[in-house]
Amino acid sequence: MLENVRIVMVETTHPGNIGAAARAMKTMGMSDLRLIQPRDYPSVEATARASGAGDVLEAAQVCETLDEALEGATLVIGTSARQRRIPWPCLTPRQLAAQLSHEPDDTRIAVLFGREDRGLTNDELRRCNxxxxxxxxxxYGVLNVASAVQLISYELRMALLGDDFDLKESRSRREAMPLPEMFWDEPLASNEAVAGFLDHLEKVMAQSGFLNPQQPGQVMTRMRRLFMRARPDKMEMSILRGVLVALERKMPSNDGK
Amino acid sequence: MLENVRIVMVETTHPGNIGAAARAMKTMGMSDLRLIQPRDYPSVEATARASGAGDVLEAAQVCETLDEALEGATLVIGTSARQRRIPWPCLTPRQLAAQLSHEPDDTRIAVLFGREDRGLTNDELRRCNxxxxxxxxxxYGVLNVASAVQLISYELRMALLGDDFDLKESRSRREAMPLPEMFWDEPLASNEAVAGFLDHLEKVMAQSGFLNPQQPGQVMTRMRRLFMRARPDKMEMSILRGVLVALERKMPSNDGK
Incomplete structure (x- = not known):
């Protein structure tokens, strides 16, 4: 259904925003872009900001009028910073996405994005369902227009395709890392404290002969993943540090001291 | 809790992306930005793209090292385009946001965003929980780095503050506009068909003397809202058009014919 969603940009001033919007659309699997009277287009800046979404930009249709841009659309959605005098049915992007996931497959959706400085006119907003x-x-609620395209496209993709990519894998990972809501008696260790401990652990593991610093393989990566995932508290870090210090004292150092 | 979220941008190349990220943060109510060795900063382009978020940009702390940028953080999150050789606990932004809404209030979160061309290094990713x-x-999954900041900040805001701004109002509106899932016997009318009908209705209302074209007030806006909300089907439009034509025939036209 994402292929039935059209993005319409109205009188966009900065060509960079058009390119950035094309890129935002493509990352979310959308490709139907129409531009009503863009100020400066085509433009090198639009192409640069589109990055790998040059195809979406090239296929974009430049229109003279709103009618031309909305041709064939059966559900028109206007993006608006705030409510006008007469309130219109107004949803959050998530509410919108939830509604669209119930739309029949042949609904042809157009989402209108207004000018950088003043959005959509009241006339344009009244053309919207x-x-x-x-x-x-x-x-400070002034979203950049390409950022707005990114957010709406993202919400539509989430609603229509779901965010459960890799879900099985990520489920088995979640089971391995429960983060239950519960009372905890010690504050969490800071990131640098854990990093310092891991460096210390690596040193002790090398000193022990278990780890060959010239051929470490994936050993330390796995240790890091374990401790980063576990999110040790301060007390646990201080205990483990104490163990490492004690071990160091027991082991002959490399210089024979 | 949004004030406890720090955004860390690692070796960003384009200053425009730094400005755009500052703006994205501010629109979502975040302000703690740290920059590790930005290529070209401060910069006029960063300031221009920050727009009204110049305060976030000015307060941004430029750091030499990852340790400096992560100072005090107790939960470090790395953004990553795809899974590396050794899988790390990896969430979608929505899963992350759901988890963070269960974090204790004093968790100090840092979210790392990598270089435009190659993201975060494996070493940096291993510093993340x-x-x-x-x-x-x-x-084509190559999000712009400022777009990624926008999406993650948005998801965090949604999870921590909810999207139910204006909820009471929007509930009463929803009740006024049910869009039930059900079999429908006619296809929806296109947007231009409804617009054409509304123009026609306006003409007939003026012709009837009900509407003074010189002082229309909010009458037509309310009519437009009604029909746009109702999303008429083709058959309904054709009936209403027929009614308007019939009414026109019955009324004396302005030129007395």
């Missing part, structure tokens, strides 16, 4: 508004920081 | 990977188009 629904509005969608990203819940942002009330003190 | 968890990895997070955005589920992208398998044929």
């Amino acid at each position: 629904l509005h969608v508004s990203v819940p942002t920081n009330p003190e | 968890l990895h997070v990977s955005v589920p992208t188009n398998p044929e």
